[in-house]
Amino acid sequence: MTYVEKDRAIGALALAGTAFLWSLAGLLIKLVDWNPFAIACGRSIVAAVFLLIWIRKPKFTFSMPQVGAAVASSMTMFLFIYANKATTAANAILLQYGSPIFTAILGAILLKERPKPEHWLAFAAVAGGMALFFMGDIGGGSMPGNMAAIAAGVTFAAYFVFMRMQKDGSPLESNLLAHIITAVIGFVIALFMPAPVFSVKAAMAIGALGVFQIGLAAVLLSWGIKRVNAIQGSIIAGLEPVFNPLWVFLALGERPGANAMAGGAIIIAAVVGSSIVTARRSRR
Numbered sequence: 001m002t003y004v005e006k007d008r009a010i011g012a013l014a015l016a017g018t019a020f021l022w023s024l025a026g027l028l029i030k031l032v033d034w035n036p037f038a039i040a041c042g043r044s045i046v047a048a049v050f051l052l053i054w055i056r057k058p059k060f061t062f063s064m065p066q067v068g069a070a071v072a073s074s075m076t077m078f079l080f081i082y083a084n085k086a087t088t089a090a091n092a093i094l095l096q097y098g099s100p101i102f103t104a105i106l107g108a109i110l111l112k113e114r115p116k117p118e119h120w121l122a123f124a125a126v127a128g129g130m131a132l133f134f135m136g137d138i139g140g141g142s143m144p145g146n147m148a149a150i151a152a153g154v155t156f157a158a159y160f161v162f163m164r165m166q167k168d169g170s171p172l173e174s175n176l177l178a179h180i181i182t183a184v185i186g187f188v189i190a191l192f193m194p195a196p197v198f199s200v201k202a203a204m205a206i207g208a209l210g211v212f213q214i215g216l217a218a219v220l221l222s223w224g225i226k227r228v229n230a231i232q233g234s235i236i237a238g239l240e241p242v243f244n245p246l247w248v249f250l251a252l253g254e255r256p257g258a259n260a261m262a263g264g265a266i267i268i269a270a271v272v273g274s275s276i277v278t279a280r281r282s283r284r
Contacts, residue, residue, distance in 0.1 A: 011227025014220045021217035023243035026093060027251055028213060029084040031205040034196035036082040039206070041186030042196075044077070044179035046210020047218075051176045054219060058173045065165035066174050072159035073178035074185070079152035087145025092152075093244040101126045101271060102157035110161055118277040125270035132263030171222040179214075 032039050052058065060066070083092040101122050163171060196202070 007227050011224040014224030014227070018217045018220040018224060019240040020243060021213050021220070023093075023240045024213045024247060025080070025209070026084055026244045027247040028205045028209045029081055030248060032202045032209075033199075034202065035190060035193045036078065036085050037186045037193060038190040038196040039186075039209075040078050040081050041183050041190055042206040043081075043209040043214065044182035044186065046207055047215040048176060048179040048183060050211050050215035051172060051179065051218065054215075055170075055172055055176065058176055059170070060173060060177060063166070065162045066177065069159050069162035069166070069174040070177035070181055072155045072162055073175065074182040075155040076152050076159060077178070077182050078186070079148045079155060083145045083149040083152060085145070086142050086148060088248075091146055092149045093240065099153040099156040099160070101274075102154050103160045106157050106161045107164070110165075116274075116277075118274040122270040122274035126267050129263040129266030129270065132259045132266070172218060175218045 029039060032042075034042070080092060105123075163174065166174070190196070
């Protein structure tokens with residue numbers, strides 16, 4: 001195995017680690033009996049401290065892409081945490097997983113990147129998959145929670161588009177700014193809501209969310225994404241929506257509904273399939 005092949009293999013493992021850490025969100029958030037804003041605040045405080053220690057000397061340019069990425073990331077965190085509280089973990093992550101398709105749409109508007117034929121087919125497949133979540137049994141979820149999960153997919157897509165605009169920017173500094181924004185907003189709003197009840201379980205879950213689920217994941221993502229091609233990245237990222245509801249089911253017994261699993265399978269197949277076709281076209 002050559003040096004380049006080893007480097008790519010390590011990069012793939014880093015992205016697999018990122019997907020694994022991201023997938024812990026559903027379980028850890030379920031373990032914290034706080035309101036969504038208190039959870040967002042606590043997790044972001046821990047993550048901001050972790051990233052500040054890791055970066056040491058952050059460079060904030062406060063450019064439109066850097067601030068846009070931070071704001072979009074902050075909105076995603078609030079929406080995703082609310083969705084995990086208001087609907088099932090499976091619904092929250094699988095509905096949000098339509099974000100790569102939304103990225104293509106926003107990219108066409110903001111970056112003047114025209115969607116390819118496979119993207120249009122994926123748009124239709126994702127729409128059909130999402131429709132299944134609102135037909136019959138949706139796995140114990142709620143309409144507000146499902147809508148928040150879809151909105152999180154849109155804001156997550158905006159985050160990626162703004163990150164693309166930063167040719168020489170640092171993803172970690174955008175993430176650090178996002179957590180500062182989230183911590184401040186979450187703290188202010190949480191003051192007007194029932195005070196969180198502190199417990200050892202809640203403190204440990206918040207610590208794990210900040211350090212591992214989102215802090216270390218950001219470090220692995222920024223390192224690994226530079227070492228693999230598009231097809232590998234798309235396939236590896238598909239591990240997250242597979243593991244997320246699995247951990248919640250194994251630990252808490254929350255079983256996804258049949259329609260939710262079918263809809264999620266369609267969404268994942270559409271996203272991964274369109275990414276593979278695009279990657280092969282680019283390679284040719």
